[in-house]
Amino acid sequence: MVTENIIGYSTKSGHSFLQGVDPSTETYLEEKFSIADQAVIHEALDKAVDAFAIYKKWKPFQRADLLDTIAQNIMNLGDTLVKRASLETGLPEARITGERARTVGQLKMFANAVRTGKWEENFIDHAEPERQPLPKPDLRKQLIALGPVVVFTASNFPLAYSTAGGDVASALAVGCPVIVKAHESHPGTNALVAGAIVDACKQHHAPDGLFSTLYGYGPELGQALIKDPRVKAVGFTGSYRAGRAIMDSAATRPDPIPVYAEMGSLNPVVITASAMQARAQTIGDALGASMTMGTGQFCTKPGLMIIEENSKADDFISALEKKIESTAALPMLNTRIKSNFLKSLTDLSKETKVINYNAEPKIQVHPAIAMVSGDEFLLTHSLHDEVFGPFAVVIRCKNADQIKRVLSSLGGQLTGTIWSEPGDSQNESIIEALESISGRLIWNGVPTGVEVADSMMHGGPFPSTSHPFFGAVGIGALKRWTRPVAYQNFPMEYLPHNLK
Amino acid sequence: MVTENIIGYSTKSGHSFLQGVDPSTETYLEEKFSIADQAVIHEALDKAVDAFAIYKKWKPFQRADLLDTIAQNIMNLGDTLVKRASLETGLPEARITGERARTVGQLKMFANAVRTGKWEENFIDHAEPERQPLPKPDLRKQLIALGPVVVFTASNFPLAYSTAGGDVASALAVGCPVIVKAHESHPGTNALVAGAIVDACKQHHAPDGLFSTLYGYGPELGQALIKDPRVKAVGFTGSYRAGRAIMDSAATRPDPIPVYAEMGSLNPVVITASAMQARAQTIGDALGASMTMGTGQFCTKPGLMIIEENSKADDFISALEKKIESTAALPMLNTRIKSNFLKSLTDLSKETKVINYNAEPKIQVHPAIAMVSGDEFLLTHSLHDEVFGPFAVVIRCKNADQIKRVLSSLGGQLTGTIWSEPGDSQNESIIEALESISGRLIWNGVPTGVEVADSMMHGGPFPSTSHPFFGAVGIGALKRWTRPVAYQNFPMEYLPHNLK
Structure with missing residues (x-):
C-alpha cells in the first residue's frame, strides 16, 4: 500500500517511493509514499493554473472561511496527528501539541486579516480633470495574487512551517494555489494534514488543483518545480545550502521569480x-x-x-x-x-x-x-x-x-x-x-520563541533570508505572494470590488 | 581639462576618459570625463560605508531638508542645465524643462513623505506579562535603511531617472548613501546635477561620501560596483539586456543583494x-x-x-x-x-x-x-x-x-x-x-505619462521589472532601500525615536 501524491482532488503514483524514519530508533516506518515523477508534477501544475483562474475571483471572506475550516479539520485529526508527527520527528507530543496550536492560530490570523482587509494596501487618487498643464487621471491600486506558488516544508516545524504552515496559509489567504513539496522526514504527517486541507477544499467547493502535495527530494522534485514556468513564487524554510540552491535556480530561470527563503542564523x-x-x-x-x-x-x-x-x-x-x-x-x-x-x-x-x-x-x-x-x-x-x-x-x-x-x-x-x-x-x-x-x-531575553504578531520581524539580511524586506511571520507574510496593480481611469463596473 | 569623478567632497581621476556626443550631429562634445578605475571605486565605497554610520542617525526632517535643498539647487542651475541635457540627449528643451519639474517634484514628494512619516510601516504590540501559557513580549517594528546603494542612471530620463532622479532621491530619503553610475550619454548633465547635490550636502553638513558619482561603462564600472560587498542594493532603469546582466551579477554574489531594475515593456x-x-x-x-x-x-x-x-x-x-x-x-x-x-x-x-x-x-x-x-x-x-x-x-x-x-x-x-x-x-x-x-x-487612454502618485504602480512582472512587488514611482519606492527590524522588550531609552 503506497500513499499517492495528492493533485487537487485526485491522487497519482510515480515509479518509486520513500519512507519515513523513526529518528528515535533510526528504523524505517512501514508506510510508503509515492515519489512524484514528471507526469505527476506536470499534472499538479496544470491543475494549479486552472485553479488560479477560478480561485483568484473568490471573495476574501470565502478564502477566510476555507482557512478556518482547514484549522478546524486539523484539530479534528486529534491525537492521530500529534502521535504521527511525534513519531516521525522525535519531538515530544507536548511540543507537537503546542505547534499545532500555533499552526491553527496562524490559519485563523490570516483568515482574520483577509476577512477584515487589514493587510491590504489599497490607494485611491481621484481624478482632477482641470489640473494644469495636464489633467490628473483617476488612479487606484491594490495587491493581487501572483499565481501558483511552491512551498518547501521544514523538517523542524512539521506543522507550523509545513503542509498547512505559515507559507501555505498565507499563500492560500491571498488567492494563490499551492503545491507543497512534502518533507521526506515527515511524509505521514504531511499526508494527514493534506487530507485535512483537501477535505476543507471540498467543503468549500474550491477549484480542483488549488492544493497539491508531492513527495520526493530537493534535487529532483524541488528543482523541477522551481524551474517550471507555471510557478510564480517559492517559499522555503530550511538550511542555507538548500535555500541557496533554490535561490540560484530561480535566479537563472528565463523569467526569474521571487524566492522567499528563510535559512540559517547564528543568532x-x-x-x-x-x-x-x-x-x-x-x-x-x-x-x-x-x-x-x-x-x-x-x-x-x-x-x-x-x-x-x-x-x-x-x-x-x-x-x-x-x-x-x-x-x-x-x-x-x-x-x-x-x-x-x-x-x-x-x-x-x-x-x-x-x-x-x-x-x-x-x-x-x-x-x-x-x-x-x-x-x-x-x-x-x-x-x-x-x-x-x-x-x-x-x-x-x-x-x-x-x-x-x-x-x-x-x-x-x-x-x-x-x-x-x-x-x-x-x-x-x-x-x-x-x-x-x-x-x-x-x-535581556532569548531569541527562541517567535511571537506571532504584526510587529514581529522574522527575517533579516542574507544569509538569514533571501530578501531583507520580507518576513515569514505575521500578516506582513501575506505580501510575499502578491504584487500591486494600478487601475487608471477605470469605469466603476470594471474596478475590483475593494477599490470601488 | 577633464571632469573628475565625485567622491563625496573630493574628486578623483582614473587613467582614461569618456566624452558625451551630440546625437543631433553625432559628433563628440568637447568636455572629457574621467573613467573611474579600481582605486576610485574603492574610495567611493569606503567613504559611503563611513557616511552611512553617520547619515543613518539623521532625523527624518534633516534628510527632508537635504532633499529640498537639492531640488532648489537644481532649479538654480537654470538654463545651463536645460541646455546641456538637451544637447546631450537630443530631447527638446521644453521636454527637459518638464522633466526638471518632475525631478524637483519627486525630491519634494519624498521629502514630504519622510517629514510626515506617511511612508513608514511602524507597528507596536504592547507586552502582556500575564498571558498564558507564555507572557507576550513588547514588540515594536520599523523600517531601517539598508546601507550604501548603487544607482544606474537612465539614458531616456537624464534628470528624472538619473543623478538626482527617483532612485537616488528615494534612497537618500530613507537614509542610504548613494553611488551613482553616471550615464555615458549625458555625462555633462550628470556633472551639473551632481554639483547641485554636493552643494546641498555641504550646506547641510552631510557626511563626506554620502553621495558619489563615477564615470565609466556597465561591463567594467557597473559590474565592479554590483559585486562589491559594501553595496547593499542596486537601482536600475534601462534595457532588458543590461538589467538582466545586473540581476545575474547580484544573484551570484556570495551574498546576493536586492536589485530593483525597471526594464523593457511592450505595453x-x-x-x-x-x-x-x-x-x-x-x-x-x-x-x-x-x-x-x-x-x-x-x-x-x-x-x-x-x-x-x-x-x-x-x-x-x-x-x-x-x-x-x-x-x-x-x-x-x-x-x-x-x-x-x-x-x-x-x-x-x-x-x-x-x-x-x-x-x-x-x-x-x-x-x-x-x-x-x-x-x-x-x-x-x-x-x-x-x-x-x-x-x-x-x-x-x-x-x-x-x-x-x-x-x-x-x-x-x-x-x-x-x-x-x-x-x-x-x-x-x-x-x-x-x-x-x-x-x-x-x-481608454495611453500608457505614456506616468502620474507620480501614491496609487501609481510603475512596475510589473518580469521582464518589466526584477521583482513584481516593487514600483519605482510614488512613495512605495522608498521601501526598496529599507528592511524591517523588530525590537523586543527594549527599554524606552534604547528604542528608535519613532517607536517610543
Missing part, C-alpha cells in the same frame, strides 16, 4: 560586563535552556554567546556547562541532521575546545559548547558556520571593541540579542552593531 | 470592435501621438496595438499611418540606441511588412509600424521583443479569443491598455488577461 547574543556582574548565573541558565530547547533545532537558537571578559564570566560559563551536562541526550529530527551535527562537532573539536562533545555515533545527541577567544573566533572561518542542533560557541572578548569586531564579521541574522544593564555606556554601540546585521533585536 | 494596447466602431480615428490619433512622443523613447511607449478585426479597423490604421508619416524625423538619445533601432527595423522588415521604414542610415529616425495578423504574431518570436524607439506592431486578430491568446503569449508588462465601450461583453475577460501580465491597467 548572536552579547553579554556585557555590567550584565554579567549583575546576574551571570541567571543568564547562563536562560541561554542554556534556549540553546537546548527542542534539541537546538530552532532557526533562532542562540549559536554565538559573545561575552565581555569579566570577573563573573566563569560563573556564566559554569551555569551554561551545568545546563548542557544535565540535559538529556535526545534524537534529532532525522538521521541526516544528526550526522551533520556530529560531523560539525568532530571537525570543530580538531580546531578548538568543545565541551561535552561525544564522538561516539549514537542515536541521541548531547548538547555541547565550544569556547574560544575573540581573536580565535575572528581567525577561524569554520566557527562562523551555523551548526544546526544543541551547540553554541562562547566567545570571550577582550573588550567591547572586540565584541563589535566579532559582530561586524558576521553575515545577516534573524536575531541579535543583548544582555546588559540600563546605563551601560556600551549599550548603544552594541545595539547599533546588532541592528546592522539582524532582523529582530532582543533585550 | 500592449487592446482595441475592441466596439471601441473601433465608435471612434477608430480618435484612437488612431491618440496612439500615434503616444508611440511617437519623445521619439518613442519611453518605457511605457505602446509597442503592441492589438485590434479585434472590424469594419472600422482600416480607419484606425490610416489615422495611425497618417500620424507616423507626418511626424518629423528626429535624433534618438544616443548612437547606440539609434543603431539598435535601425537594426531591429531592418531585421523585422525581412520577416514582415514594416510601414514607413527607412533603411538609409541617417541621424534622424522616422517612426514606423509593422502590420501582422494574430497568427503571424503568435508564430514570430522576434515580434515579441521590445523595439526601443518610435515603432509599434499592429496585430489584427480574428476575434477576442485570439486577442487573449496573444496577451497570454507575452511576458510581464509595465502597462496594459484597453480601448473599449462600457458593456462590451469582452471587456471583463480582456481586462483579466491584461491584469495577469501588467502592473498598471489603463481604460
